[in-house]
Amino acid sequence: MIDNDLLVKVSDAGLYKNGKWLVKGVNLNITKGKIVTLIGPNGSGKTTTAKIALGLYKNIEGTVERLTNKISYVPQKVSIDWTLPVRVIDFMVLTQDLQDQEINDALNLTGVEHLKNNNLRELSGGEFQRVLLARAIAKKPDLLVLDEPVQGVDFTGEVELYALIKKISETLQCGILLISHDLHVVMSATDYVVCLNGHVCCSGTPVAVAQNKEYKELFGEKSSQLLSLYEHEHDHVHDSDGNIVKEAK
Amino acid sequence: MFDDFLFRALIAGIGIALVTGPLGCFVVWRRLSFFGDTLAHSALLGVILSISFDINISLSIFAVSSLVALILLRLQNTTNLSGDALLGLLSHSSLAIGLVVLGFLSFIRFDIMGVLFGDILSVNVNDLIIIWAGGAIILFVLWLIWKPLFASTVNYELAEAEGMNPKRVNAIFTILLAALIAISIKMVGLLLITGMLIIPCAMARNLSNNPKQMVILSIIGGLLSVFIGLYASFEINTSSGPTIVTVAIILFILSLSKIRKKY
Numbered sequence: 197m198i199d200n201d202l203l204v205k206v207s208d209a210g211l212y213k214n215g216k217w218l219v220k221g222v223n224l225n226i227t228k229g230k231i232v233t234l235i236g237p238n239g240s241g242k243t244t245t246a247k248i249a250l251g252l253y254k255n256i257e258g259t260v261e262r263l264t265n266k267i268s269y270v271p272q273k274v275s276i277d278w279t280l281p282v283r284v285i286d287f288m289v290l291t292q293d294l295q296d297q298e299i300n301d302a303l304n305l306t307g308v309e310h311l312k313n314n315n316l317r318e319l320s321g322g323e324f325q326r327v328l329l330a331r332a333i334a335k336k337p338d339l340l341v342l343d344e345p346v347q348g349v350d351f352t353g354e355v356e357l358y359a360l361i362k363k364i365s366e367t368l369q370c371g372i373l374l375i376s377h378d379l380h381v382v383m384s385a386t387d388y389v390v391c392l393n394g395h396v397c398c399s400g401t402p403v404a405v406a407q408n409k410e411y412k413e414l415f416g417e418k419s420s421q422l423l424s425l426y427e428h429e430h431d432h433v434h435d436s437d438g439n440i441v442k443e444a445k
Numbered sequence: 446m447f448d449d450f451l452f453r454a455l456i457a458g459i460g461i462a463l464v465t466g467p468l469g470c471f472v473v474w475r476r477l478s479f480f481g482d483t484l485a486h487s488a489l490l491g492v493i494l495s496i497s498f499d500i501n502i503s504l505s506i507f508a509v510s511s512l513v514a515l516i517l518l519r520l521q522n523t524t525n526l527s528g529d530a531l532l533g534l535l536s537h538s539s540l541a542i543g544l545v546v547l548g549f550l551s552f553i554r555f556d557i558m559g560v561l562f563g564d565i566l567s568v569n570v571n572d573l574i575i576i577w578a579g580g581a582i583i584l585f586v587l588w589l590i591w592k593p594l595f596a597s598t599v600n601y602e603l604a605e606a607e608g609m610n611p612k613r614v615n616a617i618f619t620i621l622l623a624a625l626i627a628i629s630i631k632m633v634g635l636l637l638i639t640g641m642l643i644i645p646c647a648m649a650r651n652l653s654n655n656p657k658q659m660v661i662l663s664i665i666g667g668l669l670s671v672f673i674g675l676y677a678s679f680e681i682n683t684s685s686g687p688t689i690v691t692v693a694i695i696l697f698i699l700s701l702s703k704i705r706k707k708y
Contacts, residue, residue, distance in 0.1 A: 250606050269606030274599070280474045281654050282599060290596045291607045315654055341606065 201228040202263060203339050203371040209248050209258035211241075218244045220395045222258070224388075226339060226371040231361070233374045233382050233402075236392035237414065242375045243272065245392060246341055249373060264339055268332035272343040272375075274324070276316045284311050284319075288331050302334035303327075305367065306360060322353040329360065336368055343375045351381075358385040379406060379415075453573060454565040454632070454675055454685065460576040461629045461641070462667030464583050466649075467660045468625055469642035469667075471618060473650065474598050480517075480619075481639040483532045484626050487513040487539035488635045491627070492560050493546050496553060503575050503627045510623035513539055518616065563634035563686030565678065572631055579628040583621050590614045595656065634686040641686075644693040645670060651700040666696055 203226045210220035219241030226232050226249070234242045247253060250269070251262050276282055288299050303309040306326040311319060319327060325345055332340055342361065346354040362385040365372050376382045379389065383402050390399040391411050398408040405411050472481055491506030498505075513535055520531050547557070559567060587594075597604035597611030604611045626638055633641045645666030646659065653659040674689030 247606075252605060265608075267607065269603055271600055271602040271606070274603070276599070277474070277476075279476075279650055280599065281650065281656060281659055283655050286655050287599070290599060291592070291604065291609060343602075 202261075203227060204249050204263070204373075205261040206245075206249050207259045207261075209245075209256055209260060211244055211248060211253055211256050217394065219248070219392065220257070222248065222390070222392075222396055224249070224390055224399070226373055228338070228371050229365060229369045230387040231365050231372040231374055231385060232388045232390065233376055233379075233386040234390050234392055235376055235379050235382075235405075236397075237377075240392045241394055242392055243343060245390075246343060246373055246375055250341060266335065266338040268335065268337040268340050270328045270332050270340070270342045270345055273347065274328065278317065282316045284308070284314055284316065284327050287316055287327065288334055290331065292335050294334050298334050302330040305333065305364065306330040321347070322349045322357070325349060325357060326360070329357075329364065333364055333368060333370075337370055339371045339373065340364070341373045341375075344377065345374070346376075346381070354381050358382055361385055379411075450565065450568070451675065451679055453568050453570070455671070456573055457568045457576050457632050458671035458675055458689070459668060460573070460580045461632055462645075462671050463664060464580040464625055465629070465642050466645060466664030466667050467584070467587055468621060469646040470649070470656070470660050470663055471594065471598065472622070472639075472642050473646045477622075478639055478643050479529060479532050479536075481622060481626075481642050483517070483536035483539075484510045484513060484623055485630075485635040485638045486536045487543075488626050488630055488638075489560065490539050490543035490546070492630070492635075493543050493550065496555060497546070497550060502630075503579070506630055507624055507627035509539070510626050511620055514619040514623050518619070558684075559634070560630065561634050561636045562684045563630075563632050563637065565632070565675070565685035568631055576628045576632070579624060583624050583628075586617065586621060590617055594618055632686065633689065634684075637686045637690045640690040640693065641667070641670075644690065644697055648693070648697040648700040651697075652703055666693065669696060 206222055206224045209222045211218045222245050224232060234245055236242050248256055248260060250267065251260055284303070285299065288294060288302070299312070300309060303312060306329045308323055308326045308330060311323060311327065316324065316327070325347075329345070332342075345361065346357050349357060358381060361372065361374065364370070374382065374386065379402065386402055388399070389402050389405040391397050391405055391408070391414065393414055397410045397414060398405055400408070472478055487510050488506045491509035492502060494500070494509065495502040495505035517531060517535055520526070521528065524531070526534070547555070556564065558564075593604060593609035593611065593614045596607075596609050597614060601611050625642075626635070629638055629641070646663040648666045649659045649662035653662050670689050670693040674692040675685060677683070677692065678685045678688035
């Protein structure tokens with residue numbers, strides 16, 4: 197791992213709150229152009245870990261080194277109340293000042309430029325997620341944190357969205373911290389996986405994690421079979437994709 | 446010109462409508478209308494304290510409302526009661542305490558109707574200065590925190606993750622709301638301030654498709670309510686506060702017919 201590409205280094209971090217450990221003993225590095233995925237069951241500390249990496253908690257165990265301030269976040273759930281009239285274009289400048297060109301480029305990259313003047317409430321689940329992504333990448337961040345970015349999207353849409361996330365990481369050369377609940381879909385779009393269950397139960401390349409005994413125990417034998425099935429289907433499709441293909445060969 | 450009470454009332458009303466528009470939009474967006482009510486109820490205690498200790502009425506209301514707001518923020522962190530139960534608790538306890546203290550003050554001539562519904566005749570030049578200076582400060586601070594406040598209104602986690610400190614701007618917004626209630630109590634009265642805050646914004650929501658437009662239309666709606674309401678209350682001899690709010694409601698009803706049209 198080249199050190200000057202390092203964006204965030206989390207060392208042995210944990211958070212103790214209301215008499216219990218929300219998460220403990222987390223080690224992870226996020227580097228430019230790489231996608232790190234956090235997986236784990238509900239309540240396993242995925243979002244907590246992401247927030248630790250973002251530096252949002254003050255009283256944590258361990259250390260977090262953050263070498264950039266250009267961070268964008270895509271939250272798990274955004275619900276827009278009817279009382280709040282927000283167009284896509286208003287949403288784009290929510291936390292940042294943008295030139296028209298930057299807005300257009302970002303919407304273009306995620307394929308929703310035609311929705312620029314639509315109200316957020318008029319969008320479908322998939323369109324909404326693309327707008328969320330566009331907003332997050334408009335300022336070309338160094339680090340992009342995505343919390344379950346495929347909520348409310350059907351399976352085909354999920355695969356497309358992960359392909360888009362992969363494209364974003366390649367185009368912008370930013371580091372991505374991705375939170376997901378299913379490994380088999382993110383498989384092709386991730387470089388490193390950390391499997392959480394209150395602590396780091398295993399970590400490594402997607403293939404290594406899928407074969408890990410603890411991972412199988414956590415998610416059941418079936419999920420890892422599903423995974424190999426998926427991998428088998430796609431190792432020829434994503435021929436130019438890098439890491440995963442290499443290991444499959 | 447400032448000798449004419451109707452003119453003074455008009456200047457006061459314009460000042461208040463300019464502030465209630467933008468602040469009211471946030472009250473609607475953040476679902477804080479009951480919170481506005483709570484602050485307004487606690488203002489009665491402020492009025493009574495100001496009479497008992499002979500301090501400025503706006504200052505005293507601002508102090509009590511801010512205190513109630515801070516107690517609320519504290520209770521939210523330390524108890525398991527839901528937000529609306531806490532609001533009800535604070536709202537009615539401050540109202541009850543205010544009324545009990547009022548009982549001790551029977552020797553003072555005190556126009557409670559004026560406090561509850563607003564008293565246009567009592568607006569003097571001093572009040573105008575408080576309304577316009579206070580209003581200018583409120584709008585300036587709101588302008589400063591606009592971006593983080595709006596971002597945390599749309600999505601708290603997002604604002605937090607991108608370093609906008611939503612906790613701090615939320616607390617500042619609460620103080621602004623207390624300040625608005627302090628400067629507008631003479632004009633609208635404490636029972637109807639929340640109406641003045643949210644009804645023009647509800648009307649504006651029917652006619653707008655983006656946040657800036659909604660704020661501008663809220664201000665226009667507030668101004669129209671003040672103009673027509675004051676004129677009507679003068680002509681038909683009704684209380685100024687309720688008349689202004691009634692006009693706002695009529696405007697809201699008219700706006701309903703426009704909902705489906707494209708703006």
